[in-house]
Amino acid sequence: MRGLGSSHEMRDAAGVAWTALLTHGFPVALADATLPPERFRFYVSQNLLYLPEYARVIAFAAARSADGAELAEHTESLVNIVATELPQNRRLLDAISQLAPTAMPGEGVKAPATLAYTSWLLSTAATGTSLDIAAAILPCAWSYGEIARGLVGGAAEHPVYTEWLRFFASDEYDAVVVRQRAAFDAALATQDDDARARLADIFLMGCRLERSFWDQGLAMQHWDDVAA
Numbered sequence: 001m002r003g004l005g006s007s008h009e010m011r012d013a014a015g016v017a018w019t020a021l022l023t024h025g026f027p028v029a030l031a032d033a034t035l036p037p038e039r040f041r042f043y044v045s046q047n048l049l050y051l052p053e054y055a056r057v058i059a060f061a062a063a064r065s066a067d068g069a070e071l072a073e074h075t076e077s078l079v080n081i082v083a084t085e086l087p088q089n090r091r092l093l094d095a096i097s098q099l100a101p102t103a104m105p106g107e108g109v110k111a112p113a114t115l116a117y118t119s120w121l122l123s124t125a126a127t128g129t130s131l132d133i134a135a136a137i138l139p140c141a142w143s144y145g146e147i148a149r150g151l152v153g154g155a156a157e158h159p160v161y162t163e164w165l166r167f168f169a170s171d172e173y174d175a176v177v178v179r180q181r182a183a184f185d186a187a188l189a190t191q192d193d194d195a196r197a198r199l200a201d202i203f204l205m206g207c208r209l210e211r212s213f214w215d216q217g218l219a220m221q222h223w224d225d226v227a228a
């Protein structure tokens with residue numbers, strides 16, 4: 001299919017589902033340091049429920065790797081989540097708890113967008129190929145890198161948010177994204193039009209779910225019986 005032969009073209013095809021992530025009110029408020037700490041606490045708590053499932057999904061991709069190079073690639077992504085991002089999110093929760101000391105309602109319970117996103121990732125992992133899984137996980141890492149790199153330059157100093165921005169805007173994080181995209185693009189080159197269209201649909205859904213995760217954080221949206 002013309003126009004869907006690379007991650008770059010899939011991102012362009014995702015249109016507003018992608019561009020909305022770059023200008024979303026949550027990261028924008030985080031960068032100008034006006035985001036209320038309670039909202040960040042809610043978001044990080046939900047992220048700590050999201051990331052272990054995300055890691056399990058990457059493990060499915062590793063398990064289904066076609067060759068040693070693919071196995072190594074997914075394993076590096078998995079290690080990045082388990083050894084770097086999860087501990088970093090736990091540190092962020094500790095830090096924001098100084099500014100927002102009261103636990104949010106339902107902090108240990110997946111809120112609707114968290115459940116939708118993790119359930120979709122896990123169902124893609126259960127039924128898809130390793131490349132389907134790669135398409136599903138690509139918007140996560142890639143969009144965070146792009147969001148942070150776009151905002152870090154003009155960001156206000158903040159005792160917690162600055163660390164978040166620097167982490168995702170770092171060269172180390174960018175290297176993770178570059179590696180993931182290169183592996184995805186190389187695999188995509190071997191796919192026929194039908195497969196590329198399916199992968200683009202998966203990528204697009206990942207972008208939508210990223211956006212609803214930000215929306216959920218901004219609104220602190222939880223199940224009706226959990227919300228006070």
Ligand SMILES: Cc1ncc(CO)c(N)n1
Nearest residue numbers: 047050085140141144213
């Ligand atoms: C919801 C979500 N998407 C992407 C990332 C980046 O890994 C994250 N930590 N959380």
